[in-house]
Amino acid sequence: MDQTREVVRLAEAVLGDDLVGAYLHGSAVLGGWRPASDVDVLLVTRGGMDEGRQRALLAGLLPVSGSRHGLRPLEVTVVVRSQLRPWRYAPEGDFLYGEWLRDTYEAGLVPRPQRMPDLALTVGMVLAGDRPLAGPAPARVLDEVPYADVVRACLEGVPGLLDGVEEDTRNVLLTLARVWYTLATGRVGRKDAAADWVLRRLPPALRPVLGHARHLYLHCGYDEETWDAELRARVPALVAYVLAGIESTGAGGAGTTEGTRR
Numbered sequence: 035m036d037q038t039r040e041v042v043r044l045a046e047a048v049l050g051d052d053l054v055g056a057y058l059h060g061s062a063v064l065g066g067w068r069p070a071s072d073v074d075v076l077l078v079t080r081g082g083m084d085e086g087r088q089r090a091l092l093a094g095l096l097p098v099s100g101s102r103h104g105l106r107p108l109e110v111t112v113v114v115r116s117q118l119r120p121w122r123y124a125p126e127g128d129f130l131y132g133e134w135l136r137d138t139y140e141a142g143l144v145p146r147p148q149r150m151p152d153l154a155l156t157v158g159m160v161l162a163g164d165r166p167l168a169g170p171a172p173a174r175v176l177d178e179v180p181y182a183d184v185v186r187a188c189l190e191g192v193p194g195l196l197d198g199v200e201e202d203t204r205n206v207l208l209t210l211a212r213v214w215y216t217l218a219t220g221r222v223g224r225k226d227a228a229a230d231w232v233l234r235r236l237p238p239a240l241r242p243v244l245g246h247a248r249h250l251y252l253h254c255g256y257d258e259e260t261w262d263a264e265l266r267a268r269v270p271a272l273v274a275y276v277l278a279g280i281e282s283t284g285a286g287g288a289g290t291t292e293g294t295r296r
Contacts, residue, residue, distance in 0.1 A: 037073045037098060037099075037105060037106060037108060038058060038073060038075065038167055039167075040098045041056065041073075041075050041077075041095070041098075041108065041110060041167070042056050042167050042168045044091065044094040044095065044098075045077050045091070045168070046168065047094075048087050048090045048091045048094065049077070049079055049083070049087065049091075051080075052079045052080045052081055052083075053077065053078075053079055053080075053168065053169065054078040054079060054080055054115050054169050054170075054175055055077075055078050055166055055167075055168055055169025055170055055172070055175050056075055056076070056077050056078075056166070056167040056168040056169060057075065057076045057077075057078070057160045057163075057165060057166055057167065057169075057172050058073075058074065058075060058160075058163060058165040058166075058167055059074045059075075059076055059156055059159040059160045059163055059165075060072060060073075060074030060109070060159065061074070061224070062074065062163070062165070063159055063160075063162065063163025063165055064159065064163075064222070064223060064224045065223075065224045065227075067106070068226075068251055068252055069252075069253065069254055069255045070251070070254070070255050070256050071106065072106065072107045072108065072109040072132075072133070073106050073107070073108050073109070074109045074111075074156075075108070075109070075110050075111070075167065076111050076113065076156055076157075076160055077110065077111065077112045077113070078112075078113055078114075078115050078118065078169070078175055078176075079112060079113070079114050079115065079128065080114070080115060081114060082114055082128050082147065083112065083128055083129060085144060088129055088144045088145060088146075089144055091110075091112070091129065091131075092131065092139055092144060092145065095108060095110060095131045096136070096139065096140070099131070099133055099136075100133045100136065101255070101256075101257070107132070107133030107134075108131060108132075108133065109130075109131065109132045109133070110129075110130070110131040111127055111129070111130050111131075111150070111153070111156065112127065112128045112129035112130075113125065113126075113127050113128055113150075113153065114126075114128055115175060117153075118153070118157060118175075118176050118177065119175065119176060119177045120177060121157070121176075121177040121178070121179055121180075121183075123151070123154065123183040123186060123187075124149050124150065124151040124153070124154070124183075124186075124187070124190075125149075125150060125153050126147050126148065126149055126150065127147065127148055127149075127150035127153065128147050129145045129146075129147070130145050130148070130150070131145060151186065151187040151190045151191065152187055152191060153187075154179045154183045154184050154186070154187035155184060155187055155188070155216075155222055157176050157177075157179050158178075158179050158184065158222060159222060160172045160176060161173060161176055161178065181220060184216065184222075185217060188213045188216055188217060188280075189213075189217075189280070191209075191213070192210070192213065192277070192280065195209055195210060196273070199269065199273060203247070203259075203261060203266070203269060204247045204250045204251060204259055206273075207243070207244055207247040207269070207272065207273070207276075208225040208226075208228070208229055208244075208247050208248065208251055209225070210273065210276045210277070210280070211225070211228045211229045211231075211232040211244060211276060212225055212228035212229075213280055214228075214232055214276055214279045214280045214283060215227075215228035215231045215232060216228075217280060217283040218231075218279075218283045219231070225248075225251055226248050226251055226252055229244055229245075229247065229248040229251075230248075232244060232276065232279075233245060233248075235279065236272070236275065237275070239268065239271075240268060240271060240272045240275055242265060242268075243265050243268045243269060243272045244272060246261070246265055
């Protein structure tokens with residue numbers, strides 16, 4: 035199954051003329067899908083969805099996402115165009131589907147509009163990747179995001195990441211590494227590339243921890259992920275070291291980088 039085509043088909047069926055465009059981002063535009071990478075799609079609409087459309091879109095996404103169906107997990111974000119052009123921080127998203135929320139959806143909850151700071155990074159990836167699945171080129175729909183807002187989004191997301199370090203160790207460590215890399219370089223790159231950059235700045239005792247997370251990202255699905263006791267014991271020290279790097283870089287990074295090249 036071509037999941038991107040399925041998302042577009044479903045979006046066109048549910049949203050009709052309200053669909054402005056569908057845009058690929060994430061791993062697919064940063065250098066290729068890894069074994070556990072999501073298929074990330076941004077849907078831009080002319081107006082907000084009512085509950086009927088929310089339920090219809092959700093019902094269509096559940097059976098075409100995730101390992102239980104032998105497929106990659108989908109992450110589908112729906113945003114009204116007026117939230118993105120003119121750009122302002124932080125926009126509100128109209129709908130979010132993510133496989134990590136499947137249990138909530140299957141229990142009957144429907145994605146609701148919510149503030150989404152991460153759209154600062156998503157919009158940059160969409161513009162740089164220039165991979166429309168439907169509709170006009172992204173530059174005709176989206177505004178560039180000021181780098182100061184990329185910094186704000188990165189820093190605002192850190193507390194939520196820390197809440198998941200025990201359950202989602204691989205992703206949390208790699209995402210923290212990418213936050214540090216982004217703040218220091220002005221680029222949003224692949225998680226393995228960000229990890230390489232951070233590895234060169236780590237003390238020797240912490241390199242095996244991030245190196246293992248990088249290996250898992252490149253070679254293993256989530257069901258294959260393992261951490262031995264010695265590596266896991268060093269995770270808090272690695273988190274503290276990377277957080278210190280983020281804090282020192284983020285404090286002065288907004289005005290000194292080269293821009294949001296992705």
